[in-house]
Amino acid sequence: MSVSTPATGVRLKKPSWKDPRLLVGVLLVLASVVGVIALVGSADQTTDVYSARDGIGVGEKLTPDNVNRVKVRLGDVEDHYVTVESGLPEETVAVQRIGKDQLLPRESLGKVDALNRKPVALTIEEALPVQAVAGTRVDVWVALPDARSGFSEPKLLLPGAEIAQLTPGSSALGSSKFTVLMILVGDGQMPALLGAQANKAKISAVWNPGGGS
Structure with a gap:
């Protein structure tokens, strides 16, 4: 008769912070969190710009009385519109009609002699x-x-x-x-x-x- 020896249990090693696999996993989680935060932050970025209050006719001068301030997401086209940060250009008139509530495109503005x-x-x-x-x-x-x-x-x-x-x-x-x-x-x-x-x-x-x- 043979006597079987009891199987020796495999002892699991306690995870170590020096384990490369653990470090890679932590870095991936952190990168994912940072990406989500950046995405949410960029989606919520708005710019203060001007819009026409009741419509601005050709030759009409821009004043605080005929514009409103609104917050919009412009992204890459921000440079094409007049922002509150840049301020209303002085001695500027509309060279094209700007409809009611329409944002102020820079290309629609100019000096009187440009009409x-x-x-x-x-x-x-x-x-x-x-x-x-x-x-x-x-x-x-x-x-x-x-x-x-x-x-x-x-x-x-x-x-x-x-x-x-x-x-x-x-x-x-x-x-x-x-x-x-x-x-x-x-x-x-x-x-x-x-x-x-x-x-x-x-x-x-x-x-x-x-x-x-």
């Missing part, structure tokens, strides 16, 4: 749709007087002219209604439009929903 369009008032009798508001566009057609006390065939003079302002009006007795339409006109188109007005041409504006010029 290449100027507002001109047109009095029109045709009704415009309610969608025709400041910032949208109209096509301006002109019919010059002819020798028969009438008007020649209308021609498209200003395609896609931007509306700066609309003001409804009426005659003294209220018998007729009209709209004073302020549109933005480039210097190159100005002589033709002013000449048509001086020659008592019939000027009509047609809303251009496409907005292209």
Whole structure:
């Protein structure tokens, strides 16, 4: 008969801080925690910037009265907008219309002498749709007087002219209604439009929903 010897139990060694596997595990956990903290911190980064309070028209000067301060996440495009930290640029006007609550893009701002369009008032009798508001566009057609006390065939003079302002009006007795339409006109188109007005041409504006010029 053989006598079996009892199996000797394997004794587990107490983990040591000098164990490389333990150190690698700790480092991985720490790296994961740091990454999560950095991700959460970057996602919560906001910037104080300015936005248009009620819309800023072309040529209108920027002041504390026509802007609001808002917090937004801009990330890599922060340099394209006016921040509260940089402050409102002095003696600066809008060279493009900035809509209500829209952030102030730096490319839409400039000095007065940088304006290449100027507002001109047109009095029109045709009704415009309610969608025709400041910032949208109209096509301006002109019919010059002819020798028969009438008007020649209308021609498209200003395609896609931007509306700066609309003001409804009426005659003294209220018998007729009209709209004073302020549109933005480039210097190159100005002589033709002013000449048509001086020659008592019939000027009509047609809303251009496409907005292209």
